[in-house]
Amino acid sequence: MIITIDLNNNKPTYLQIVDCVRRAVATGALKTGDQLPTIREAAVQARVNRNTISRAYLELEHLGMIRSRQGAGSFVTDAGPDLEHEERVKALQTLVDELALETVHYQIPVDDVIAMLRESAAKLGKESDHD
Amino acid sequence: MIITIDLNNNKPTYLQIVDCVRRAVATGALKTGDQLPTIREAAVQARVNRNTISRAYLELEHLGMIRSRQGAGSFVTDAGPDLEHEERVKALQTLVDELALETVHYQIPVDDVIAMLRESAAKLGKESDHD
DNA sequence: TCTATTGTAATAGGTATATTAGTACAATTA
DNA sequence: TAATTGTACTAATATACCTATTACAATAGA
Incomplete structure (x- = not known):
């Protein structure tokens, strides 16, 4: 179970999800090419709406951390963040x-x-x- | 000018104000007993609504950093934060x-x-x- | 005492964000 | 083909933040 939500945390749920994945990648729990839980799966596990997971994954894609492909799933990317x-x-x-x-x-x-x-x-x- | 607001900062205005005062106290720019700008003054200077300053000062009072007295003004308190x-x-x-x-x-x-x-x-x- | 100043309170409105809910569609996989 | 998966969209709700406005209460100072 990679994604855990802390309701007490004032940080938005979708950003907590983003942090969870970032942590997982940082620690090596998730490696390049690994598939993330599907949006629907993750939503059930984390007990949040699909949209929330979707938004988090979108954010992660913008960060260059993952790559989502319709019908296939979401996968960890090798390319790190591209900021100077x-x-x-x-x-x-x-x-x-x-x-x-x-x-x-x-x-x-x-x-x-x-x-x-x-x-x-x-x-x-x-x-x-x-x- | 103690209070400055950064519109680019995503942090709420009133919390930015809180931080400004905390910084001023930490650096010694504000000492125990010093009077803060009045709520109305600060509102004009920082170009925000009175309520926003009011909320910030209230927050600071809860932190035990200042003490506000109706008709008199708001002053820096000697008592530090009382958390364990x-x-x-x-x-x-x-x-x-x-x-x-x-x-x-x-x-x-x-x-x-x-x-x-x-x-x-x-x-x-x-x-x-x-x- | 009178008056201006100051903090406090309360209401309303506007804007933005976050989350859920539900439905539908498109690309991929098997 | 059929199930799976990401994507897109609208609507509704709740909450946080900020402004605007008005009124009131306590203090300070003339």
Whole structure:
């Protein structure tokens, strides 16, 4: 079960789905060429409407992460995101600033947050062993 | 001018205002006891409706950052946020995970992001000298 | 006390987004 | 051919955000 929805999360359902797939690809749970659950399947499993899954998959296709083919299904693409490095860093800056603000505001040592970040990144990058 | 709104930012206006004040407090641009712009003033300066400022100030009051008194104005409070350490860390985890996902996804070295984070946090924490 | 200032409250309207529901169609697969 | 799968479309509903407007209550200052 790749897609899980957290109703408590204020983030839109379709973006949660997008993140789930991105995570799965990052960790290696999904590899290039792998088929995603069909839209109808995923909708049932995640207990959301087909349209919501459809929108998420569309978003993923725009990100260049997957490729959907009518009648066939949706599959993980080898092509990574095609943003320039410059663009990527700029996109990160917003998130970084936000995190920094929270860190300072709540007076949590920056090193603690860095440790959390390292761990979280490691979790994503390493688990490509199991299948 | 403490409050600035970025129309391009998809973040709600009132939350942007909240962040502005939090940043100002973090950097020392606003100190305990300082008066914030009045709701009407701030609304004119930021070119938004009074209600939007009002909502932001209310949010800040809930955060324990400011205290508003009818007829008097809104002032920075000395009491910091009253969340438990446990709670704070949990609140951070979501942001950290999100950042980690972007980092891995875009294949940006974690150390780069950490450098960005350090710089961003330093900017917030240090500028209490001027003024 | 009188008056201006300030925060607060309440209502209404407009816009945008998110989600569901339902139906139909088109391309692929077997 | 027939089932599967993605796609497209409309409609309805709910929610969040922002504006506009009006009125009121507490405070500060002359």
